[in-house]
Amino acid sequence: MTKRMKFLAFVPALAILSVAAARHRAVAPPVAAPQVAGPTYDKEVVRIFQQNCQTCHHPGDIAPFSLMTYAETKPHAFEIKANTSARIMPPWKPVTGCGQFNTPRVLSADDIATIAKWVENGAPEGNYSDLPQPIDFSSGWTLGEPDLVLGNSKPFQPPSNRDEYRCFSMPTNLTSDRYVSAIDIHPGDRATVHHVIAFIDTTGESAKLDSGDGYTCFGGPGFSITNLTSSTLGGWAPGTRPDKLPDNVGFLLPAGSRIVLQVHYHPHDDHPKLDQTSVGIYYEKEKPAQTMLVLPLINQDFTIPPNDPNYKVTAGFTNTLFNVHVWFIAPHMHLLGKRMSVDATSSGGASNCLINISDWDFNWQGMYRYKDPVAIPVGTRLSLNAFYDNSEDNPRNPNFPPKAVSWGEATTDEMCIAFIGVTLDTANPTSTRTVSDIGFK
Numbered sequence: 001m002t003k004r005m006k007f008l009a010f011v012p013a014l015a016i017l018s019v020a021a022a023r024h025r026a027v028a029p030p031v032a033a034p035q036v037a038g039p040t041y042d043k044e045v046v047r048i049f050q051q052n053c054q055t056c057h058h059p060g061d062i063a064p065f066s067l068m069t070y071a072e073t074k075p076h077a078f079e080i081k082a083n084t085s086a087r088i089m090p091p092w093k094p095v096t097g098c099g100q101f102n103t104p105r106v107l108s109a110d111d112i113a114t115i116a117k118w119v120e121n122g123a124p125e126g127n128y129s130d131l132p133q134p135i136d137f138s139s140g141w142t143l144g145e146p147d148l149v150l151g152n153s154k155p156f157q158p159p160s161n162r163d164e165y166r167c168f169s170m171p172t173n174l175t176s177d178r179y180v181s182a183i184d185i186h187p188g189d190r191a192t193v194h195h196v197i198a199f200i201d202t203t204g205e206s207a208k209l210d211s212g213d214g215y216t217c218f219g220g221p222g223f224s225i226t227n228l229t230s231s232t233l234g235g236w237a238p239g240t241r242p243d244k245l246p247d248n249v250g251f252l253l254p255a256g257s258r259i260v261l262q263v264h265y266h267p268h269d270d271h272p273k274l275d276q277t278s279v280g281i282y283y284e285k286e287k288p289a290q291t292m293l294v295l296p297l298i299n300q301d302f303t304i305p306p307n308d309p310n311y312k313v314t315a316g317f318t319n320t321l322f323n324v325h326v327w328f329i330a331p332h333m334h335l336l337g338k339r340m341s342v343d344a345t346s347s348g349g350a351s352n353c354l355i356n357i358s359d360w361d362f363n364w365q366g367m368y369r370y371k372d373p374v375a376i377p378v379g380t381r382l383s384l385n386a387f388y389d390n391s392e393d394n395p396r397n398p399n400f401p402p403k404a405v406s407w408g409e410a411t412t413d414e415m416c417i418a419f420i421g422v423t424l425d426t427a428n429p430t431s432t433r434t435v436s437d438i439g440f441k
Contacts, residue, residue: 039115042127058137068135080119085112092105094355099354099356101370151168152168152277163264163409167215175256183280188278196235239361250290251292294419297317303406306390306399317382318380323375325374331357331365346379
């Protein structure tokens with residue numbers, strides 16, 4: 001048989017085999033995706049991250065890496081397991097059992113176990129079809145698009161050799177009073193911006209001070225605040241996350257008022273970047289029943305001696321006039337801070353722990369809102385106890401060797417303060433009354 005005859009004999013056989021294979025493919029079920037035993041990123045783990053982590057861990061926000069996709073998450077799997085198992089992440093500083101806070105960033109034991117098992121099994125991705133709808137952070141605002149966005153009109157160059165307190169006055173152009181449920185402050189340069197406070201100017205004085213590039217405002221906003229019901233909208237410090245107030249409570253933002261952002265710059269090198277900090281403002285849909293006031297529980301008269309690892313500073317005042325409710329609390333210290341607690345003691349001697357931060361971290365501060373407002377009747381004493389580590393063993397101590405440190409505006413100085421957001425139960429202060437006038441002494 002010739003080669004040509006052999007080839008022609010082979011062709012029908014090949015055709016028969018091809019038809020048989022096609023029939024086999026037609027009746028055989030498709031190959032199923034491999035099943036993974038245990039949790040996967042696509043099914044279980046990403047849902048934990050959406051609930052607890054992604055508000056910080058997305059591109060452009062405070063966290064050092066994103067957890068929005070599997071590709072972004074997988075390289076950090078062992079780091080995630082270690083930090084969640086040790087409860088370092090998510091960062092939540094208040095000690096459990098002291099204050100009942102709204103939406104605490106605390107993983108459940110089941111969530112921690114799920115993450116650990118996922119990592120131990122090789123951090124599998126899973127099936128794409130199991131993924132939930134992703135959270136949209138494209139606007140850059142955690143709470144969604146604000147009703148009003150304000151910022152300094154042009155970038156500001158902070159000095160390279162000292163701290164700078166700079167105020168930027170911005171008109172709201174409001175023709176009627178509005179009430180604010182939340183603000184979200186975006187530092188232009190997180191490496192240099194130490195903190196931001198949003199003051200309210202109801203008189204227009206700040207406009208005379210600001211020629212377009214802001215003005216120096218060390219120690220305050222540079223103008224007199226006479227309206228206790230409309231003095232501030234809150235602020236930002238490293239780690240602060242925005243949170244909306246309940247529908248029946250809000251900050252008053254009067255018609256014709258101006259927002260003054262006091263930005264504290266603390267340079268870390270000789271070439272700080274240009275900064276253009278902005279604030280997003282969210283309005284209440286309806287006029288709330290109660291107006292929020294912010295009261296400082298503060299001590300400015302102290303000096304922490306060098307080499308003292310546990311120096312105590314206290315502050316306190318007594319409510320002598322109105323029954324009030326506390327809605328949030330925001331402790332603040334600097335680099336020597338070690339721990340801080342605030343307690344409320346009734347006239348009858350009953351004590352209520354409002355907050356206890358046993359491991360202070362300057363990089364993770366917050367405004368902690370209570371799940372339910374805490375009643376502070378007339379006669380209640382609010383007491384703050386803070387401790388500072390001014391020893392060489394404190395890795396955050398900016399001074400080597402340690403030196404005496406007192407109250408001051410610079411990051412290398414210290415502060416002892418807890419901002420307390422309250423509403424009055426039965427009365428509203430007039431615009432000219434001070435904190436002491438309404439009964440907090």
